[in-house]
Amino acid sequence: MTFLDHWRNHGNPTTSQEELDKCPHCQLLRFSNFEKYPVRIRNTQNKQVIPVGFTFIEESIIREGVTVASDEFHSGCSCKSDSDCQREGCSCLQDMVFDKLGPNNKIYAYHSTGSKKELLRGDLLDSRDPIYECHSGCSCSANCPNRVVERGRKIPLDLFKTEDGRGWGVRCQYPIKRGQFIDKYVGEIITAEEADRRRNASKIAKHKDIYLFALDKFTDPESHDVRLRGPSLEVDGEYFSGPTRFINHSCDPNLRIFARVGDYADKHIHDLAFFAIKDIPAETELTFDYVDGEDTDLASDARDPKKKKNMTKCLCKSPNCRGYLW
Numbered sequence: 001m002t003f004l005d006h007w008r009n010h011g012n013p014t015t016s017q018e019e020l021d022k023c024p025h026c027q028l029l030r031f032s033n034f035e036k037y038p039v040r041i042r043n044t045q046n047k048q049v050i051p052v053g054f055t056f057i058e059e060s061i062i063r064e065g066v067t068v069a070s071d072e073f074h075s076g077c078s079c080k081s082d083s084d085c086q087r088e089g090c091s092c093l094q095d096m097v098f099d100k101l102g103p104n105n106k107i108y109a110y111h112s113t114g115s116k117k118e119l120l121r122g123d124l125l126d127s128r129d130p131i132y133e134c135h136s137g138c139s140c141s142a143n144c145p146n147r148v149v150e151r152g153r154k155i156p157l158d159l160f161k162t163e164d165g166r167g168w169g170v171r172c173q174y175p176i177k178r179g180q181f182i183d184k185y186v187g188e189i190i191t192a193e194e195a196d197r198r199r200n201a202s203k204i205a206k207h208k209d210i211y212l213f214a215l216d217k218f219t220d221p222e223s224h225d226v227r228l229r230g231p232s233l234e235v236d237g238e239y240f241s242g243p244t245r246f247i248n249h250s251c252d253p254n255l256r257i258f259a260r261v262g263d264y265a266d267k268h269i270h271d272l273a274f275f276a277i278k279d280i281p282a283e284t285e286l287t288f289d290y291v292d293g294e295d296t297d298l299a300s301d302a303r304d305p306k307k308k309k310n311m312t313k314c315l316c317k318s319p320n321c322r323g324y325l326w
Protein backbone atom coordinates (compact mmCIF):
# COMPACT_ATOMS: atom_id res chain seq x y z
CA MET A 1 0.00 0.00 0.00
CA THR A 2 1.40 3.40 -0.95
CA PHE A 3 1.15 6.36 1.34
CA LEU A 4 -1.44 7.84 -1.03
CA ASP A 5 -3.66 4.75 -0.76
CA HIS A 6 -3.29 4.93 2.95
CA TRP A 7 -4.25 8.59 3.04
CA ARG A 8 -7.31 7.82 0.91
CA ASN A 9 -8.23 5.05 3.34
CA HIS A 10 -8.47 7.63 6.05
CA GLY A 11 -11.17 9.09 3.86
CA ASN A 12 -10.88 12.59 5.18
CA PRO A 13 -8.10 14.95 4.15
CA THR A 14 -8.88 17.20 7.10
CA THR A 15 -7.98 14.53 9.65
CA SER A 16 -5.67 16.18 12.17
CA GLN A 17 -2.05 15.13 12.63
CA GLU A 18 -2.89 14.10 16.19
CA GLU A 19 -5.54 11.70 14.90
CA LEU A 20 -3.17 10.35 12.24
CA ASP A 21 -0.53 9.78 14.93
CA LYS A 22 -2.95 7.46 16.73
CA CYS A 23 -3.50 5.41 13.58
CA PRO A 24 -1.62 2.07 13.71
CA HIS A 25 -1.13 2.09 9.92
CA CYS A 26 0.51 5.54 10.16
CA GLN A 27 2.72 4.34 13.01
CA LEU A 28 3.85 1.33 10.97
CA LEU A 29 4.40 3.51 7.88
CA ARG A 30 6.92 5.52 9.87
CA PHE A 31 9.07 2.47 10.69
CA SER A 32 12.56 2.99 9.24
CA ASN A 33 12.39 -0.27 7.25
CA PHE A 34 8.77 0.07 6.09
CA GLU A 35 9.58 0.40 2.38
CA LYS A 36 11.59 -2.82 2.31
CA TYR A 37 10.03 -4.89 5.07
CA PRO A 38 6.52 -3.59 5.75
CA VAL A 39 4.31 -4.73 8.61
CA ARG A 40 0.73 -4.95 7.31
CA ILE A 41 -2.51 -5.31 9.23
CA ARG A 42 -4.95 -7.74 7.65
CA ASN A 43 -8.39 -8.62 9.03
CA THR A 44 -10.55 -10.82 6.81
CA GLN A 45 -12.59 -12.12 9.77
CA ASN A 46 -14.43 -9.12 11.14
CA LYS A 47 -14.28 -5.35 11.47
CA GLN A 48 -12.06 -5.27 14.55
CA VAL A 49 -9.01 -3.03 14.45
CA ILE A 50 -5.82 -2.93 16.54
CA PRO A 51 -6.94 -1.96 20.08
CA VAL A 52 -7.29 1.79 20.65
CA GLY A 53 -4.55 2.91 23.02
CA PHE A 54 -1.94 0.64 21.51
CA THR A 55 1.03 2.35 19.81
CA PHE A 56 3.50 0.66 17.46
CA ILE A 57 7.10 1.55 18.31
CA GLU A 58 10.38 0.45 16.75
CA GLU A 59 12.64 0.76 19.79
CA SER A 60 11.92 0.34 23.49
CA ILE A 61 11.07 3.37 25.60
CA ILE A 62 13.11 3.85 28.77
CA ARG A 63 10.76 4.82 31.60
CA GLU A 64 11.41 6.59 34.89
CA GLY A 65 13.86 4.94 37.28
CA VAL A 66 15.70 2.99 34.56
CA THR A 67 19.27 4.11 33.91
CA VAL A 68 21.21 3.57 30.72
CA ALA A 69 24.99 3.44 31.18
CA SER A 70 26.66 6.80 30.72
CA ASP A 71 29.16 7.33 27.90
CA GLU A 72 32.29 6.70 29.97
CA PHE A 73 31.13 3.14 30.68
CA HIS A 74 30.38 2.31 27.05
CA SER A 75 32.88 0.15 25.25
CA GLY A 76 33.17 -1.85 22.07
CA CYS A 77 35.64 -4.07 20.30
CA SER A 78 38.65 -2.69 18.48
CA CYS A 79 38.91 -5.45 15.89
CA LYS A 80 40.89 -4.41 12.81
CA SER A 81 38.62 -6.20 10.35
CA ASP A 82 35.00 -7.35 10.48
CA SER A 83 36.04 -10.97 10.12
CA ASP A 84 37.97 -10.74 13.44
CA CYS A 85 34.60 -10.23 15.15
CA GLN A 86 33.83 -13.93 14.64
CA ARG A 87 36.73 -15.18 16.74
CA GLU A 88 38.17 -15.30 20.24
CA GLY A 89 39.99 -12.00 20.65
CA CYS A 90 36.96 -9.88 19.82
CA SER A 91 36.12 -8.32 23.19
CA CYS A 92 32.40 -8.49 22.40
CA LEU A 93 32.69 -12.30 22.49
CA GLN A 94 34.52 -12.51 25.85
CA ASP A 95 31.52 -14.11 27.62
CA MET A 96 30.32 -16.20 24.70
CA VAL A 97 29.53 -19.76 25.76
CA PHE A 98 30.93 -22.23 23.25
CA ASP A 99 31.70 -25.93 23.48
CA LYS A 100 33.84 -26.30 20.43
CA LEU A 101 35.48 -23.95 17.97
CA GLY A 102 33.75 -23.63 14.62
CA PRO A 103 35.56 -23.58 11.26
CA ASN A 104 38.56 -21.18 11.38
CA ASN A 105 38.17 -20.88 15.16
CA LYS A 106 34.88 -19.06 14.87
CA ILE A 107 32.98 -18.74 18.13
CA TYR A 108 30.40 -16.11 17.31
CA ALA A 109 26.71 -16.97 17.25
CA TYR A 110 26.04 -17.12 13.51
CA HIS A 111 26.90 -19.08 10.40
CA SER A 112 29.22 -17.01 8.25
CA THR A 113 28.94 -18.41 4.73
CA GLY A 114 26.70 -20.11 2.19
CA SER A 115 22.95 -20.54 2.43
CA LYS A 116 23.11 -20.40 6.25
CA LYS A 117 24.87 -17.03 6.38
CA GLU A 118 23.52 -14.90 9.29
CA LEU A 119 21.47 -17.82 10.70
CA LEU A 120 21.89 -18.62 14.40
CA ARG A 121 24.03 -21.74 14.91
CA GLY A 122 22.22 -24.98 15.76
CA ASP A 123 23.93 -25.45 19.15
CA LEU A 124 22.74 -22.02 20.26
CA LEU A 125 19.25 -22.62 18.91
CA ASP A 126 18.99 -25.69 21.11
CA SER A 127 20.22 -23.76 24.14
CA ARG A 128 19.03 -20.88 26.29
CA ASP A 129 22.44 -19.18 26.06
CA PRO A 130 22.68 -15.44 25.46
CA ILE A 131 23.96 -13.97 22.21
CA TYR A 132 26.78 -11.41 22.30
CA GLU A 133 26.96 -9.06 19.34
CA CYS A 134 29.11 -6.19 18.15
CA HIS A 135 27.37 -2.82 18.11
CA SER A 136 27.57 0.83 17.14
CA GLY A 137 30.26 1.51 19.77
CA CYS A 138 32.66 -1.00 18.15
CA SER A 139 35.34 -0.24 15.59
CA CYS A 140 33.97 -2.82 13.12
CA SER A 141 31.65 -1.73 10.30
CA ALA A 142 27.86 -1.76 10.19
CA ASN A 143 28.21 -4.84 7.94
CA CYS A 144 30.08 -6.81 10.63
CA PRO A 145 28.79 -10.42 10.56
CA ASN A 146 28.24 -10.21 14.30
CA ARG A 147 25.53 -7.52 14.15
CA VAL A 148 22.49 -9.48 12.99
CA VAL A 149 20.04 -8.30 15.67
CA GLU A 150 21.46 -4.77 15.56
CA ARG A 151 20.68 -4.53 11.84
CA GLY A 152 17.04 -5.26 12.64
CA ARG A 153 14.16 -7.16 11.09
CA LYS A 154 14.76 -8.32 7.52
CA ILE A 155 11.37 -9.86 6.80
CA PRO A 156 7.95 -8.33 6.19
CA LEU A 157 5.25 -9.38 8.65
CA ASP A 158 1.48 -9.58 8.49
CA LEU A 159 -0.70 -9.10 11.55
CA PHE A 160 -3.84 -11.09 10.85
CA LYS A 161 -7.00 -11.87 12.75
CA THR A 162 -7.06 -15.58 13.67
CA GLU A 163 -10.15 -17.61 12.79
CA ASP A 164 -10.40 -19.42 16.10
CA GLY A 165 -10.71 -16.74 18.75
CA ARG A 166 -7.04 -16.19 19.59
CA GLY A 167 -7.21 -12.54 18.52
CA TRP A 168 -4.47 -11.19 16.28
CA GLY A 169 -1.58 -13.36 15.17
CA VAL A 170 1.59 -12.84 13.14
CA ARG A 171 2.85 -14.51 9.98
CA CYS A 172 5.21 -13.89 7.09
CA GLN A 173 4.35 -14.17 3.40
CA TYR A 174 7.79 -15.73 2.74
CA PRO A 175 9.39 -18.91 4.07
CA ILE A 176 11.67 -18.44 7.07
CA LYS A 177 14.76 -20.56 7.75
CA ARG A 178 15.65 -22.23 11.04
CA GLY A 179 18.01 -19.85 12.80
CA GLN A 180 16.70 -16.72 11.07
CA PHE A 181 16.30 -13.57 13.16
CA ILE A 182 12.69 -12.39 13.22
CA ASP A 183 12.54 -9.21 15.31
CA LYS A 184 12.98 -7.93 18.85
CA TYR A 185 10.34 -7.72 21.56
CA VAL A 186 10.19 -4.04 22.41
CA GLY A 187 8.10 -2.09 24.88
CA GLU A 188 8.37 0.17 27.88
CA ILE A 189 11.40 -0.71 30.00
CA ILE A 190 10.29 -0.29 33.59
CA THR A 191 11.58 -1.01 37.07
CA ALA A 192 10.52 -4.16 38.96
CA GLU A 193 8.46 -1.99 41.34
CA GLU A 194 6.61 -0.37 38.45
CA ALA A 195 6.01 -3.81 36.90
CA ASP A 196 4.47 -5.02 40.19
CA ARG A 197 2.39 -1.87 40.40
CA ARG A 198 1.05 -2.54 36.88
CA ARG A 199 0.38 -6.20 37.73
CA ASN A 200 -1.57 -5.20 40.81
CA ALA A 201 -3.52 -2.60 38.85
CA SER A 202 -4.53 -5.20 36.28
CA LYS A 203 -7.85 -6.93 36.93
CA ILE A 204 -6.28 -10.27 36.07
CA ALA A 205 -2.58 -10.38 37.05
CA LYS A 206 -1.96 -13.25 34.61
CA HIS A 207 -3.29 -11.07 31.79
CA LYS A 208 -0.65 -8.46 32.56
CA ASP A 209 2.05 -11.13 32.93
CA ILE A 210 1.87 -12.16 29.28
CA TYR A 211 3.06 -8.72 28.19
CA LEU A 212 5.79 -8.40 30.82
CA PHE A 213 9.20 -9.89 30.12
CA ALA A 214 11.79 -9.80 32.89
CA LEU A 215 15.27 -8.78 31.74
CA ASP A 216 16.77 -11.27 34.17
CA LYS A 217 19.20 -13.24 32.00
CA PHE A 218 22.21 -11.84 33.89
CA THR A 219 20.60 -11.24 37.26
CA ASP A 220 22.99 -12.35 39.99
CA PRO A 221 22.67 -11.18 43.62
CA GLU A 222 26.48 -11.32 43.86
CA SER A 223 27.23 -9.37 40.69
CA HIS A 224 29.81 -6.57 40.97
CA ASP A 225 27.39 -4.53 38.81
CA VAL A 226 24.73 -3.27 41.20
CA ARG A 227 22.20 -3.06 38.35
CA LEU A 228 22.47 -6.82 37.82
CA ARG A 229 21.84 -7.76 41.46
CA GLY A 230 18.09 -7.65 40.91
CA PRO A 231 15.21 -7.39 41.00
CA SER A 232 15.48 -7.12 37.25
CA LEU A 233 13.92 -4.56 34.95
CA GLU A 234 10.94 -5.66 32.84
CA VAL A 235 9.69 -4.89 29.34
CA ASP A 236 5.98 -4.10 29.14
CA GLY A 237 4.64 -4.51 25.59
CA GLU A 238 0.94 -4.20 26.33
CA TYR A 239 0.41 -0.62 25.13
CA PHE A 240 3.66 0.25 23.34
CA SER A 241 5.37 -2.43 21.29
CA GLY A 242 6.21 -3.81 17.87
CA PRO A 243 4.58 -6.53 15.78
CA THR A 244 6.06 -9.37 17.89
CA ARG A 245 3.76 -8.34 20.74
CA PHE A 246 0.97 -10.01 18.72
CA ILE A 247 2.67 -13.41 18.47
CA ASN A 248 0.48 -16.12 19.96
CA HIS A 249 1.47 -19.09 22.10
CA SER A 250 1.94 -22.64 20.90
CA CYS A 251 2.97 -25.70 22.90
CA ASP A 252 4.86 -26.70 19.73
CA PRO A 253 6.33 -23.32 18.77
CA ASN A 254 8.40 -22.28 15.77
CA LEU A 255 10.19 -19.36 17.50
CA ARG A 256 12.13 -18.81 20.70
CA ILE A 257 13.31 -15.66 22.48
CA PHE A 258 17.03 -15.19 23.13
CA ALA A 259 18.74 -12.61 25.32
CA ARG A 260 21.03 -10.50 23.13
CA VAL A 261 23.75 -8.25 24.51
CA GLY A 262 25.40 -5.43 22.56
CA ASP A 263 27.35 -3.08 24.80
CA TYR A 264 28.28 -4.94 28.02
CA ALA A 265 27.61 -1.73 29.98
CA ASP A 266 23.91 -2.18 29.23
CA LYS A 267 23.55 -5.88 30.08
CA HIS A 268 20.75 -4.98 32.51
CA ILE A 269 18.64 -3.79 29.53
CA HIS A 270 19.57 -6.62 27.17
CA ASP A 271 17.51 -7.18 24.05
CA LEU A 272 14.91 -9.93 23.65
CA ALA A 273 15.35 -11.35 20.16
CA PHE A 274 13.04 -13.82 18.42
CA PHE A 275 14.69 -16.47 16.22
CA ALA A 276 13.08 -19.27 14.19
CA ILE A 277 13.79 -22.68 15.73
CA LYS A 278 12.35 -24.53 12.71
CA ASP A 279 12.07 -23.95 8.98
CA ILE A 280 8.74 -22.13 8.66
CA PRO A 281 6.74 -22.33 5.41
CA ALA A 282 5.34 -19.08 3.96
CA GLU A 283 2.06 -17.88 5.53
CA THR A 284 2.49 -20.09 8.63
CA GLU A 285 1.57 -18.47 11.91
CA LEU A 286 4.60 -17.55 14.05
CA THR A 287 4.36 -18.78 17.63
CA PHE A 288 6.47 -19.16 20.75
CA ASP A 289 6.03 -21.01 24.02
CA TYR A 290 4.92 -18.47 26.63
CA VAL A 291 6.39 -20.57 29.46
CA ASP A 292 9.40 -21.86 27.53
CA GLY A 293 11.09 -24.49 29.69
CA GLU A 294 9.57 -23.27 32.96
CA ASP A 295 7.85 -25.76 35.22
CA THR A 296 4.11 -25.27 35.35
CA ASP A 297 1.43 -26.73 37.62
CA LEU A 298 -1.05 -26.79 34.74
CA ALA A 299 -1.70 -30.53 34.80
CA SER A 300 -2.36 -30.70 38.55
CA ASP A 301 -4.33 -27.42 38.56
CA ALA A 302 -6.59 -28.78 35.80
CA ARG A 303 -7.51 -31.73 38.07
CA ASP A 304 -8.76 -29.32 40.73
CA PRO A 305 -12.29 -28.19 39.68
CA LYS A 306 -11.97 -24.92 41.65
CA LYS A 307 -8.74 -23.93 39.93
CA LYS A 308 -9.80 -25.31 36.56
CA LYS A 309 -12.69 -22.89 36.18
CA ASN A 310 -10.25 -19.94 36.25
CA MET A 311 -7.83 -21.48 33.78
CA THR A 312 -7.49 -20.27 30.19
CA LYS A 313 -7.77 -22.95 27.49
CA CYS A 314 -4.92 -23.17 25.00
CA LEU A 315 -6.16 -23.26 21.42
CA CYS A 316 -2.82 -24.04 19.77
CA LYS A 317 -4.08 -27.43 18.47
CA SER A 318 -0.62 -28.99 18.58
CA PRO A 319 -0.51 -32.74 19.37
CA ASN A 320 1.52 -32.04 22.53
CA CYS A 321 -0.75 -29.21 23.71
CA ARG A 322 -0.67 -28.78 27.51
CA GLY A 323 -4.36 -27.84 27.38
CA TYR A 324 -4.14 -24.48 29.15
CA LEU A 325 -2.19 -21.22 28.79
CA TRP A 326 -2.36 -20.62 32.55
Ligand SMILES: C[S@@+](CC[C@H](N)C(=O)[O-])C[C@H]1O[C@@H](n2cnc3c(N)ncnc32)[C@H](O)[C@@H]1O
Pocket: 165, 166, 167, 168, 169, 207, 210, 211, 245, 246, 247, 248, 249, 250, 313, 314, 315, 316, 325
Ligand atom coordinates in the same frame (compact mmCIF):
# COMPACT_ATOMS: atom_id res chain seq x y z
C1 LIG B 1 0.56 -11.56 23.84
S1 LIG B 1 -1.08 -11.65 23.34
C2 LIG B 1 -0.95 -12.24 21.69
C3 LIG B 1 -1.73 -11.36 20.75
C4 LIG B 1 -3.21 -11.49 20.91
N1 LIG B 1 -3.72 -12.59 20.09
C5 LIG B 1 -3.92 -10.18 20.57
O1 LIG B 1 -4.81 -10.16 19.71
O2 LIG B 1 -3.57 -9.17 21.19
C6 LIG B 1 -1.68 -13.03 24.26
C7 LIG B 1 -3.15 -13.29 24.17
O3 LIG B 1 -3.46 -13.94 22.95
C8 LIG B 1 -4.36 -15.02 23.15
N2 LIG B 1 -3.65 -16.29 22.87
C9 LIG B 1 -2.37 -16.41 22.49
N3 LIG B 1 -2.05 -17.70 22.28
C10 LIG B 1 -3.16 -18.42 22.54
C11 LIG B 1 -3.46 -19.82 22.52
N4 LIG B 1 -2.56 -20.72 22.18
N5 LIG B 1 -4.71 -20.19 22.89
C12 LIG B 1 -5.65 -19.28 23.23
N6 LIG B 1 -5.42 -17.95 23.26
C13 LIG B 1 -4.19 -17.52 22.91
C14 LIG B 1 -4.80 -14.95 24.59
O4 LIG B 1 -5.95 -14.16 24.64
C15 LIG B 1 -3.65 -14.23 25.26
O5 LIG B 1 -4.09 -13.52 26.38
